[in-house]
Amino acid sequence: MFSSHGPSVRELAVQGLSSVERGYDLLAPKFDHTPFRTPDRMLDAVEETLAQYEGAFGAGLDVCCGTGAGIGMLSRLCRGRITGVDLSAGMLAQAEHRYGADADRVDFVRADARALPSALAETYDLAVSFGAFGHFLPSERPALFSGIHTALRPGGVFAFPIGAPLPLGSRVWWATTGFDAAMRVRNALWRPPFVMYYRTFPLGPVREDLRAAGFTVETVPLTHFGHRPDGTPHWRLILARRRG
Template identity: 35%
Template sequence: MTRDHTVTDQEPWWITNYRGSGPLQRYSHHNLTKTRRTIDFYIRHLGLEPGLTILDLCCAFGRHTRELTQRGFLRAIGVDLSPDMLAHATSSDSVAGQRARFVRADVRALPFGNASADAALMLRSFGFFDTSREDLGVLEEIARVLRPGAFLGMDHFPPHSATTKVGTRVLKGPAATTTVHTTWDPAASRLNSHMSTRYDDGRVDPFRSSSRLYTPEDLGVMLTEAGFTVQGQFGGYDGSPISEDSARCVVIARRV
């Protein structure tokens, strides 16, 4: 029996987890309605207009990149490190007849010139690295490629009773069932998960993840250090204000 990937100690989880066809089967629950609502929000709050160069960082399957392109944002560029995710994004793009652009790159070393982009999105992909200094480096790299005055949109889960809930849960998708055992390390502010996915064809994949959850205040401090000013923080894409009860932190930041 073959597997899409094998978890090893030599490679970080954010590489091993996004190999093969497994991620598509695990995360295929994202629907077009959610994607459109997200893009509606950022078009409004980032002032996006066709003709701008927009980077969709850590784009995975490229659903937000494709939605932007379909709306006439022909200079939107999806960026991801996983060749398998980008292969799917390109394949889906071809089937849909769109002309979305995708680039394989590490978010810590973007292949774009200084001040060459007009806006950037980084959705639910922050806090993956081992140290907060590395996370800050990601924000600094994004700041490097954005022109002064350009906007960054982020979607991050802060420490909250809903996001740090420990225990075991089962997630059932149309083509896979994933069992997730989650622990919370308050000292490191890290959410650690050990997971096992059983696919319809009988394959079983073990994998893990570990991400640091930042409070809205700490994330704001990091953005300031990286060269941004926070223009707004929201509790969701409905535009609700951020509060201590918010299990989500949507951030609009402006490059100084």
């Protein structure tokens, strides 16, 4: 799963016993050599689907941008300024190093996604996020979605991929269920907590929380990843639009 340039088992253990912020600060220099980075295949599928359904945008926001995997995609979809927001200073340092030559167009802001700075209000036409939602408890989704809603201009779109429910009893279902159970035990016994769960972001409740935050919600199949035996897609793209 990890390349020779990735973190060692010891480094992963130290990260896992840290807070989310500190853990990603430690992991940042090697993060792009782990399977945790959003695959280019997913980024390409989202970019192609957004271009097909929405066309071009003005300014773009990457929420929980990490080392900046989604910034290149936004720079191609958006005509205006691109901003990446993340809590981890270490991850932002890696992103800034990667996109330093584009500083006239790309900037990065260190902030908690649950409390985005007021200076970002009604600034963006497109917001995206990849692979970060497991770091937010269900009770934190309203604050997360409300902040993104505020950052968008009226009519702006918040887009992100979401996977279909895993087949009950499948190998992946057992793996993710076991991981989540282990994390709950870890967080009950160890401080600071490290919030990372795989099965706390189901489509139905997420859709309701988006609507409560002021979005209209549409789902588009990401056909690049095929369909399940019942004909439903393995992955969908959520298009949450700020009303008005």
